[in-house]
Amino acid sequence: MPGQRADARRNYARILAVAEAEVAAHGADASLEQIARVAGVGSATVRRHFPGRRALLDAVFRERIEALCERARALADAPDARAALLAWLRALTAYSASARGMAAAMAPDGAFDEEAVHSCSAVLGEACGALLRRAADEGVVGAGVTVADLITLVTGIALATEHHPEAAAEADRLLTLAFVGVSPER
Structure with a gap:
């Protein structure tokens, strides 16, 4: 994440925190759209940081x-x-x-x-x-x-x-x- 803008780092951290909670609550099939909504970002922002479900779960x-x-x-x-x-x-x-x-x-x-x-x-x-x-x-x-x-x-x-x-x-x-x-x- 070095070299990323401060807002991009914040978005990444927020998406990851929300994803951890959503995966804990709903399992590996947690909705990427729900994660984006709760994190307060668009789906494209989630996909920019995590190109797919596998990348998000790995993180x-x-x-x-x-x-x-x-x-x-x-x-x-x-x-x-x-x-x-x-x-x-x-x-x-x-x-x-x-x-x-x-x-x-x-x-x-x-x-x-x-x-x-x-x-x-x-x-x-x-x-x-x-x-x-x-x-x-x-x-x-x-x-x-x-x-x-x-x-x-x-x-x-x-x-x-x-x-x-x-x-x-x-x-x-x-x-x-x-x-x-x-x-x-x-």
Whole structure:
């Protein structure tokens, strides 16, 4: 955004903030026209900043995905590999449960375009990979558990709890329940 006029930067920030709220409320299919209306800009302004829905969703999720990746790096050297992996999965689950469009973007069933599945899942999978390898090396998760399994698990939980009155709490409860099956404490 360097080199943009101040009003263009403000419009971008306003559109992105409104898009985050609309995606959280209505999922990945949030109306671009509604986003423009609420942001107080025209549809052409939205499209100038975000040439398509994919670009807008990428921007909506990018900051949080980067934070989740940073969280994985911070947990990489935690003394308890099992607790570190579970802490990261909880962070991913909490965000996925609160950002309805993100679960759809991670869903491997074609519910969203393949590029979106690849970009979200690949970045998150890379972040989780080191935590999972360490947990597997220490024997605290099953040898056959993959990053794709964990991303699918979190995606399924987020989609299953999306309309629950307390989605985040229910998603955390289900993750804990599933994780005991994936990695029972010794």
